Amino acid sequence: MILNADLIEHIDMTPDTVVTLTTGHKYMVLESAEEVVDKVIVFRQKLLSPDLARLTAPREHNSGSESRS
Secondary structure, three states: OOOOHHHEEEEEEOOOEEEEEOOOOEEEEOOOHHHHHHHHHHHHHHHHOOOOHHHHOOOOOOOOOOOOO
């Protein structure tokens, strides 16, 4: 599932990470609050990037076990 970053009202750590949207819906996510914020920042940077090819480039699937060089 992908959440609309524009609808995030707040993120609670209780100790699970719960994202509350402006619609009132709440979602428990696996990521920490810091990871959610980082992902929103990266998403917005891509939107504001003058390089439009970054938006249409295929996404990399990083399963965590892959290493990058």
